[in-house]
Amino acid sequence: MDNHIDDLIADYLADTLDPATRQDFERRLAADPDLAARIELETSLIDALGASPENHLRSTLRSIAGQYETPESLSSVEGNTPLSKGRIWWFFTGFLVLIGAVALLILRQQEEPAPSIPPTLQQESPTTTPGAPTEDLPKTNDSQPNNSPRPSRPVAADFRPIQNLETYIGSQVRSGDFRLYVEEPRSGVTFRAGRMNFRLSGKTEGAIPAGQTFHTMLFSNDLKDFEAMRPVENLALALKPDARFLLEKNLVLQPGLYYIIIEEEQSGAWLFVDKFLVK
């Protein structure tokens, strides 16, 4: 293309052509696919390389990504977030629980063998039963008689945690307009394997945007299922007018490590993450 057309293109893109010339140019553009392709390419170049909201976003993303040079840095930077206080408390609590669990398992170790069972949830009943009597709840005390096979080695060793989730446990994940508090199940509870009425109850505080809905996902500790977002159970969480919630479901639990995630349906933001064991 000659200099004249180069100048015309530059002026057209800079929007400095007078109306008559612009009209002529656009007529030419409509009849000449090569010229149209060139204008399209030059416009794309300006969009891609000039100042744009995308490039502002890229600049922010680059600066955030710069904090994470190695996989390990993800957890070290995270330690500086406001969540870290809660996490420290949880590490401490977890440490105490671990000592107790190890002592208990040492006592049990010599008793009976157990198969290695991948954690799964079996649905006992397809319906939730709001308001069902709580007397049906299994006791979570390990001293209760247990009909399921007992492990021949420390159970916890088989229940490998999902590291990406562990860092969120024990914290109210999302801060903002509202918060969600889970009262039941208790944090870190151990359920007895077998049939149970799973209950999730608690309350919300703050202003919940209209139309906002929540769901509860139960994941096993299978990392692949978590990455593919395949929960073993996905239940809608309905809020009552008094801002409380109660979800009940009859389930058959097999031994394993499970995670509870309460998520905002619309955004996918996690509001609550916790785990429980089934032995």
Added chain:
Amino acid sequence: MYFIRGILNNEAPVLGEIYRKFLPVLFGMLRRNGGTFEDARDVFQEALVVVFHHAARPGFQLTAPFQSYLLGISRFIWFRQLKKNARMEVTSDLEEGFDIDEDLEQKIFESEKRNLFREKFDRLGPDCRQLLQRFFDREPLLHIAEDMGYTADYVKKKNKVCKAKLMELIQNDPRFGEITSHIRLSKTSPDF
């Protein structure tokens, strides 16, 4: 729309939260498919830019959990890279997950095209890069000329030469033809 809003508004704290929460998951997936942490960071950034464009459309509604959506896009981007580089076979867990519809696919190809432009732009000499960047940022010609100590005519000529070089680099790359054919196909596909 907590995360989506954070991306659209370029909110650094929310973007940081997205990195902390989802980048490790993506890294886990990529690692099993021959990817490095650096690959994961690059793919993750591209996926966030795609979300930015896709979610900016009027009437956008998220129909899946955010994690599935973001990681689905990331998977698609990584899958394309693997195919292009023919680095290895893709394992089944990388291919499953969130379905990428045509509209989203279009955004991904457009993002790929912009990346190709950036890559070629970076191959230009420093003078050309500086000059073109100012033109692309729509700085007035006279201002550029005055600032760089050149005449306006010289700046205009230099701009033409640099732009021609850039376009030549882009058009001679086989990826450009492949990406634009995807975009054209997508544009001309009938809506069902």
